[in-house]
Structure formats: C-alpha cells, structure tokens
Amino acid sequence: MSEITNILESLKSIKGVHGAALIEKFGLIKGSALPGWVDPEAVAAMVTLILKASQRATKELEQGQFNNAIIESGKGKILFNTVKENVLVIISTVEAKLGIINLKLSAATQALESLL
C-alpha cells in the first residue's frame, strides 16, 4: 500500500468517517481509502464542481484562492480541503464531530504535503 493510502486509511479511524480520497485539481485520483459503495470517480466529479463554484467566487466575488468546503446533507457530510495542488475529500456521517476531524486532518495534511 502506498504511503498516501496509509494516511487516508488512518482518517477512517475517526468516529463517523466512512473514507477519504486525494483528488488532483483536474480530477485525477491520487489516492483513495473509500468504502466499497463509494465510486472514486463520483468523488472526483464532486471536487471538480466544488472547485468550479469556488473559481467563480474567486473571479467575481474577489474571494481569493480556494481553501476548503463542507457540504452537509440529510445523511452525511463531505469535507474538501486543499493539500498543495490537490483536494483531500472526507466522507462522514452527520454525527461526526468537525472539531475532531479537523484536528486529525491537520496532521494528515502535513504528512501528505511532505509526500507530494
């Protein structure tokens, strides 16, 4: 298993986290630790849409570069976080605590940055 996958797998130990994936800005899947019922291509497509929305924000609302995003739905949350030229996506239940995720996320982000 690659070191990237190891780091993504480690995020699954957080209560409520289903899985994680690292997607390059143009949609290439760089690493994935997603449950079997999640298609990595669908996650990559979501990253593309979120980055498009953010690009409009940057261009027309003077919001600067994309940092991160969260989509909260009835049955889960999806977190998107920039790691260099990539987006780290975390899929979780509604109940998962953002504070705990963000804590582990910053460690994972640092580890990933040293590999990319």
Place this chain on the structure above:
Amino acid sequence: MSEITNILESLKSIKGVHGAALIEKFGLIKGSALPGWVDPEAVAAMVTLILKASQRATKELEQGQFNNAIIESGKGKILFNTVKENVLVIISTVEAKLGIINLKLSAATQALESLL
C-alpha cells in the same frame, strides 16, 4: 422594498457579512441584498454548481437531501443554506464568526419560510 429583501438586508448587520441573496433551486434570483461589486447572476451560478455537487453526493454516496454548504477561500466565506425550495446565500469575510451568523440565520430562515 419587499419583505424578502428586508430580511436579507438585516443579515448585513452581522459583522463581516457583505451581503445575502435568496436563489431558487433552478437559479432564479428571488431576492438580493448584495453589495454593488457582486453580480447576483454569479451567485446564482454558484448555487447551481453546489447543488449539482450535492446531487452527486445524494445519488452516489447515499448522503440524502442537501442541507447546507460552506466554501472558505483566502479572502472570504460563502454560506449556502436551504430554505424550502430555495438556497439562502451569505457572503462574508474570512473573520466573520460562523456561530453568530448561524444564530441570526435561523431567525432569518424562519422568517423567510413564512413568506415563501
């Protein structure tokens, strides 16, 4: 001024909030209290992209119906919140406190729901 616009204008009193808009799911602008430098059509386009991303999440990741989203960029935040068949968008600075915004938001959401 319409009652919807009044409610949107009231959100601007929150520290760091530049403005707000109410966008119908298919992109129609139902109300807007945005600063002059923000094009409501650009905000509507962003809502469409966020809802598309959320729809993929609903269909392929079994995440249920869209509730809300946040995009955080280098110079600002954009919040998207469901109000019946519409999305209330709030544009703020990076420094704006989400706790305070969410407090005022729930009052505004209730007021809007009674009008829609």
